[in-house]
Amino acid sequence: MNLTVIGTGYVGLVSGACFAEMGNRVTCVDVDQTKIDGLKQGHLPIYEPGLETIVERNFKEGRLGFSTCLADTITESNLFFIAVGTPPGEDGSADLQYVLAVAREIGQLMTQYSVIVDKSTVPVGTADLVHAAIQEELDKRKVEIEFDVVSNPEFLKEGAAIDDFMKPDRIVVGTESPRAQDLIRQLYAPFNHNHERTIFMGVRDAEMTKYAANSMLATKISFINEISNLCELMDVDVENVRRGIGSDGRIGFSFIYPGCGYGGSCFPKDVQALIRMAQGVDYVPEVLLSVEKRNQQQKRWFTRQLEKRFDGNLSGMTFGVWGLSFKPGTDDMREAPAKVLLADLLAAGAKVLAYDPVAMETAQHELPAEWFESGDVTLVGNQYEALQQVDGLLLVTEWKPFRNPDLAAMSRTMRKKIIFDGRNQYEPDYIRNEGFEYFGVGRLG
Ligand SMILES: NC(=O)c1ccc[n+]([C@@H]2O[C@H](COP(=O)([O-])OP(=O)(O)OC[C@H]3O[C@@H](n4cnc5c(N)ncnc54)[C@H](O)[C@@H]3O)[C@@H](O)[C@H]2O)c1
Missing domain, CATH: 3.40.50.720 (NAD(P)-binding Rossmann-like Domain)
Structure with a gap:
């Protein structure tokens, strides 16, 4: 054809x-x-x-x-x-x-x-x-x-x-x-x-199917993120809860990984567009409004953790950021949580050393030029270069090379041995036994 x-x-x-x-x-x-x-x-x-x-x-x-x-x-x-x-x-x-x-x-x-x-x-x-x-x-x-x-x-x-x-x-x-x-x-x-x-x-059914699919997946993510926030406040480990509910065939494991929010070119805009469609027919989409709001707040997970850990004062600090794309496997940075994080860090007077296995070129175009010109954000050549004299590692995107990092090498270069794990990639006990402070999403502190 x-x-x-x-x-x-x-x-x-x-x-x-x-x-x-x-x-x-x-x-x-x-x-x-x-x-x-x-x-x-x-x-x-x-x-x-x-x-x-x-x-x-x-x-x-x-x-x-x-x-x-x-x-x-x-x-x-x-x-x-x-x-x-x-x-x-x-x-x-x-x-x-x-x-x-x-x-x-x-x-x-x-x-x-x-x-x-x-x-x-x-x-x-x-x-x-x-x-x-x-x-x-x-x-x-x-x-x-x-x-x-x-x-x-x-x-x-x-x-x-x-x-x-x-x-x-x-x-x-x-x-x-x-x-x-x-x-x-x-x-x-x-x-x-x-x-x-x-x-x-029908043609209208198909149009709605796409929005319903993406909104359902976004809902699962915002739901588990909400539970993870509750876990943080109630001394519960969300990873156990995740395994406990995912094994229920009616719920399943996909899209219930707690993290620092969803991004990309689809979920955020599609949830918003469905909200507007609903409003266009005078319907208040309570669930979708909450899904969107929870995600906006979840993208500030790092900021909240950092403020808590450093008593609200990040001025003069430098953080290593691993991962800029909105998820692994792509160079797409549209609506990426990393963008919100970097903006928050810079507003708080901190500097950033950032590395992503494939999104470095995208980052050059997508992030404001003044961030680079001022020296507030530096894109570096590999994941360990991003940890030179930093006050903490912020894991934003769970690329495979970040999953089992060289902790000994990290110990030698990091000024403060603190890991903020926005994707729950690490086993807290193991990381802590290696002498690091560790913060995960909804994990026991
Ligand atoms: N990216 C995804 O994972 C994904 C998945 C499913 C559905 N979608 C949907 O598919 C659509 C496209 O998404 P994308 O991520 O591929 O977008 P994209 O921004 O990567 O690509 C869109 C392309 O369209 C081109 N374009 C714009 N106007 C044009 C015109 N008049 N004539 C010819 N080309 C034109 C642009 O130059 C651009 O290259 C969107 O509606 C998106 O929501 C995206």
């Missing part, structure tokens, strides 16, 4: 590459000329394990192409995936300007029956808006071309995106058009692995 993926970010590039891997001819289109030029030369704009090999192979074999110009692909393709960003607008609702700009462009160019697939995460009712935008452009051109707009939300996780896309738990497809269903069924057939994973539903 010939298809076009518009928006070549985490979702668009992975989807395009995986569709090409299954034998389809795919053009990935993006307005970002630098991104497209880089991809043509084999430079990936994002870090995602396994992606480079697939992109390289399919590009070489002519199944995967890159372009900044939708018009170049329009005559060959009748299947368009919209995978552009839907960032939060000022009021928290999803900003649809990029999605609708693409819809209009498709309407200006399409020449044959087409299926337009919303893969971006978009609020309920967006397929109707996309349909209207395309129809308006067709009317302007005074042409009659049939088309269907389908919702096919993406559930991949950054850091495991290829695996998630190739072996999805489910493929949600919102459309009632039999013609569109046939096309989508054919496209996804190789991903069904002798076991039908595609769930067809």
Whole structure:
């Protein structure tokens, strides 16, 4: 099949590459000329394990192409995936300007029956808006071309995106058009692995499914974080509680790891967007409001611990920060807890030595330039360099190389041997026996 993926970010590039891997001819289109030029030369704009090999192979074999110009692909393709960003607008609702700009462009160019697939995460009712935008452009051109707009939300996780896309738990497809269903069924057939994973539903149902999924996962995280805060106040070890409840099949272990809050380009904005959707129909989403509020507070877990430990005075201190990306396996720093932490530390007069295995380049762009110019934040070359003469280690992202660190080397360089473990990676007794002070999330002090 010939298809076009518009928006070549985490979702668009992975989807395009995986569709090409299954034998389809795919053009990935993006307005970002630098991104497209880089991809043509084999430079990936994002870090995602396994992606480079697939992109390289399919590009070489002519199944995967890159372009900044939708018009170049329009005559060959009748299947368009919209995978552009839907960032939060000022009021928290999803900003649809990029999605609708693409819809209009498709309407200006399409020449044959087409299926337009919303893969971006978009609020309920967006397929109707996309349909209207395309129809308006067709009317302007005074042409009659049939088309269907389908919702096919993406559930991949950054850091495991290829695996998630190739072996999805489910493929949600919102459309009632039999013609569109046939096309989508054919496209996804190789991903069904002798076991039908595609769930067809109404287009609005599919749009809501994505928000409900992310909000459910965010709820689990905020719930366990709330319990961990209670544990800290009540002399209870949350790790025992976690094991005690996770073993209940109805609850399960996933997404109940206490920590310093969730970040990324999805959970924070999707919970907020669902809150705005609810408010748009005069409904007060009590659970979601609390999930969001708990997370905002949880991102300040380090700040609260540091203030308690140092009697509210961090001025003149230096802290080593391990991990800047919002989670391991990605260079994505959108809404990362590390950003809140660094801002708090600097506001309190402290300095930071920071290290991340892959997000250093992202950090250079995403963090304010003045933080580096002032010398308040220094990005260093390895995890141990971040511990030179520091008053404590702050573990923010649980990258594998941080899990079993060289405590003897750390002892030699740290001014104060204190570990604040924002992801409960370490065994408190072991760390304390090695002569460190240790603070974990919801762990016994
Ligand atoms: N990142 C994830 O893990 C993830 C997972 C599931 C769903 N989603 C959703 O998928 C969507 C895309 O997310 P992402 O993380 O891939 O975004 P991203 O910011 O990484 O990529 C979006 C790309 O779209 C391009 N773009 C913007 N306007 C364009 C236009 N008019 N024409 C062509 N290209 C254009 C941008 O240049 C950018 O490269 C969002 O709605 C997001 O919520 C993301």
